[in-house]
Amino acid sequence: MLILWLLTLGGNIVAPPTVHISDLITQSRSYEGRVIVTEGEAVGDLMLRGEYGWVNLSDGSNAIGVYAPSKQLEQIKHLGRYEIVGDRVSVTGTFYDACPVHSGETDIHASSVAIASEGSVVDEILDQVRLKLSLELALLAILAFLFRQFVRRAGGGQRK
Numbered sequence: 001m002l003i004l005w006l007l008t009l010g011g012n013i014v015a016p017p018t019v020h021i022s023d024l025i026t027q028s029r030s031y032e033g034r035v036i037v038t039e040g041e042a043v044g045d046l047m048l049r050g051e052y053g054w055v056n057l058s059d060g061s062n063a064i065g066v067y068a069p070s071k072q073l074e075q076i077k078h079l080g081r082y083e084i085v086g087d088r089v090s091v092t093g094t095f096y097d098a099c100p101v102h103s104g105e106t107d108i109h110a111s112s113v114a115i116a117s118e119g120s121v122v123d124e125i126l127d128q129v130r131l132k133l134s135l136e137l138a139l140l141a142i143l144a145f146l147f148r149q150f151v152r153r154a155g156g157g158q159r160k
Helices: 002-012 021-026 128-154
Strands: 035-049 052-058 063-069 088-096 107-117
Touching: 021 035, 021 063, 035 063, 035 107, 052 088, 063 088
Parallel strands: 063 107
Antiparallel strands: 035 052, 035 088, 052 063, 088 107
């Protein structure tokens, strides 16, 4: 009997759809006011304003602002920018193409924010081949300049 009840209960629970950020942007009207799940890299800055705040999530092509309780946003430790890969964040919340609270902006009001994977600092590796090529080209440019100066002086400083 318990198993039958659990199966029936499980059939009635509908999870919100998982939607890519780019799809939210390009198909915004079909998701307006709906609870959705999305995931992206936290980028830019955390903008904490008292009990609530903002973070931007990017899928690599598009980004969207997420409005959430500051306590949930504080778990984000890495924000994507030059030489930093931001935390990958999963958000469940209500999507607004034209948010009635935030001056018609497109955003998500999060009911839950979770870290899917931690970001990291990217170690920049110096490409030895490019460094060597750059130094060789610089040396050639200096030699060409010196040769030109030598030819000018040998010709009495006159241009031909």
